[in-house]
Amino acid sequence: MRIITLAFLLCVASVSEAAQMPLSVLPGGAVVYKPVQSIRERKFADLVQQKTDFSCGAAALATILRQAYWLDVNEEQIIEGMLAHSDQNLVRVQGFSMLDMKHYVESIGMRARGYRVANETLSEIKIPVVVLMDIRGYKHFVVLQRVHDGWVYIGDPVLGHKRYKLDDFVKGWNGIVFAVIGQGYDKANALLDPPLPLTAKNRVNAFSPVPDAELMDFGFIQSDFF
Numbered sequence: 001m002r003i004i005t006l007a008f009l010l011c012v013a014s015v016s017e018a019a020q021m022p023l024s025v026l027p028g029g030a031v032v033y034k035p036v037q038s039i040r041e042r043k044f045a046d047l048v049q050q051k052t053d054f055s056c057g058a059a060a061l062a063t064i065l066r067q068a069y070w071l072d073v074n075e076e077q078i079i080e081g082m083l084a085h086s087d088q089n090l091v092r093v094q095g096f097s098m099l100d101m102k103h104y105v106e107s108i109g110m111r112a113r114g115y116r117v118a119n120e121t122l123s124e125i126k127i128p129v130v131v132l133m134d135i136r137g138y139k140h141f142v143v144l145q146r147v148h149d150g151w152v153y154i155g156d157p158v159l160g161h162k163r164y165k166l167d168d169f170v171k172g173w174n175g176i177v178f179a180v181i182g183q184g185y186d187k188a189n190a191l192l193d194p195p196l197p198l199t200a201k202n203r204v205n206a207f208s209p210v211p212d213a214e215l216m217d218f219g220f221i222q223s224d225f226f
Contacts, residue, residue, distance in 0.1 A: 044161070056158065064129075064180050067128070067191045068185055082096055115176065126192075130142070131173055154169075
């Protein structure tokens with residue numbers, strides 16, 4: 001028994017930030033493991049992290065393309081693609097713009113749509129979109145994942161999953177959403193069901209995919225679903 005207990009304790013001590021946590025020890029010494037997720041991994045689950053000072057737009061766009069369309073792209077590839085259609089000197093000073101993102105999206109055969117949305121209708125957005133926030137004077141692209149029950153759920157390339165009270169969000173938002181439209185959209189993609197803060201006790205509500213009719217309001221066409 002002492003040997004089994006010691007083996008269990010040694011396994012616990014060896015668990016890193018994200019690993020297999022030993023759950024129990026079976027007769028004979030076999031250890032049952034349970035996958036665990038570190039706080040950092042949970043914070044950035046399904047998001048592409050920003051790696052440079054000016055690439056928040058590329059990281060936000062990569063997040064949507066990877067999660068909503070299952071495209072095998074990364075931040076670096078999108079940066080290169082957007083630089084091919086932009087003023088590189090201007091990008092180094094101001095970062096990428098929604099126009100740069102539009103040119104890139106169209107270059108890979110998809111469509112880009114920009115919409116001005118009233119604050120009171122923000123909850124009607126049913127797809128993940130890129131939005132520009134002003135955070136203490138710093139212009140920053142993030143992914144707006146969903147709006148529910150007075151909360152805005154954001155995928156931030158620097159800070160990870162965040163949520164803001166609607167009134168606080170609109171204070172730093174420019175009122176425009178940038179949507180990526182095309183074939184292969186996953187109506188049940190993970191961005192529409194973001195993780196809640198670790199202190200939350202329950203999920204906001206049961207997630208269900210968005211009907212085709214509602215997606216067509218954002219610019220999708222019937223052939224995009226086949």
